[in-house]
Amino acid sequence: MVKTREILIIITFFSLWLTNYFAAGSQSILAFSLLFSVGLIHGSNDLQLLNKTFFKTKRTTFFTQLGLYLLVVFTAFALFFWxxxxxxTLFILVSGYHFGEQHWDEFFGRSVWNKMFYASYGLGILFLLFYLNPxxxxxxIEQLTAFAVPKDWFVYGLIGSGAVFGLLLIKYAYQQKIAPAKLAQELLLLVVFTILFYWASLVWAFTIYFIFWHSIPSIKEQVQYLYGKVTKKSVLKYLRGAVWVWLISMVGLLVFFKLMESGNxxxxxxxxxxxxxxxxAHTVIISRMFDQQN
Known part of the structure; x- marks a missing residue:
């Protein structure tokens, strides 16, 4: 585990170093290339996960599962426009919980306090990113909502989530639920994220965090859950199962963008x-996966 973290830290600083050699436009192209590839792939096996987490013991057809999944996705998508x-707001809250849950679940569990800990950590990461790129x-946010968010809100969000996370972290350290070495690693990691978010642009900083610290570890956990162990064969099986959903997602996104091109x-x-x-949809499915693993 430590070795993996060390490699990810090296990759993070290497990615940060690359910003010296890429203009803002080139950074955006590279960032969206990673988001459209690894980022989307990590959520493209949701149907297989949905079947195993919710419907493994129930008799439902593939099309019923697909319909339920698409209903959630299209409802959420429409909500962004209505x-x-x-x-x-819901996206930030759900994403914060999802990031924290993926990062910490193997060390804790599924109690209400632990879930609050996951949410406060993930929201702290997001508000740190927002605060350092106001x-x-x-x-x-104004493009998405036509609402100009006061920059003070990022400060309040960072202080609030950071305070909850800090208090719960102290609680767990006092109860010896987290080892001193692990505590030191996580505090160092927060310093690494602060440096990253401060020096990189918003899109590039988010991409580095999302791809290397969330998506790739999440793929590893999904492969372990679906196939029992992480091997070259199981990873390739995961990718084969995900690729067709990824292709449909890419085509759908392109078609929708063309349809909306004439609008604002x-x-x-x-x-x-x-x-x-x-x-x-992805957060609900992954959370259910963690429920079944604990």
């Missing part, structure tokens, strides 16, 4: 609406 402020963050929606608006729509 009630964008509500949708974005101009770009407010611009993206920017590519960024459509992309984050699409990402948010998938995130709602």
């Amino acid at each position: 009630l964008p402020v509500v949708a974005l 101009e770009d963050t407010t611009a993206v 929606q920017s590519f960024l608006t459509i992309f984050f609406s699409f990402l948010g729509a998938i995130t709602f």
Whole structure:
């Protein structure tokens, strides 16, 4: 585990170093290439996970499962256009919990306090990113919602989530639920994230965190859950199962963007609406996966 973290830290700083050699436009192209490939792939096996987590002991057809999944995705997607402020708020809350749960679940469990810990950690990461990139963050939010968010909100969000996370972390350390070495690693990691978010642009910083610290570890956990162990063969099986959903997602996103091209929606608006729509369903499925593993 330590070795993996050390490799990820090296990759993080290498990715940060690359920003010296890429203009902002090139960074965005590289960032979206990673988000469209690894980022979407990590959520493209949701149907197989849905079958195993919710319907393994129930007699339901593939099309019933697909219909339920698409209903959630399209409802969430529509929410970004009908009630964008509500949708974005839910997206941030759900994403924060999802990031924290994926990062910490193997060390704790499924109690209410632990879930609060996961949410506070993930929200702390997001608000740290927003706080260190206030101009770009407010611009993206205004594109999505037509609402100009006061920059002080990022401070309040960071202080609030950070305080809850810090208090629970102290509680767990006092109860010896987290080893001193692990505590030191996690605090060092927060320093690494702070450096990353401070020096990189909003999109590039989010991409590095999302791909290397969330998506790739999540793929590893999904492969372990679906196939029992992580091997070259099981990873390839996972990718074969995910690729057709990934292709459909890419085609759907492209078609929808073309349909909306004549309107006022920017590519960024459509992309984050699409990402948010998938995130709602994905978070429920992954959380159920963790429930069954504990």
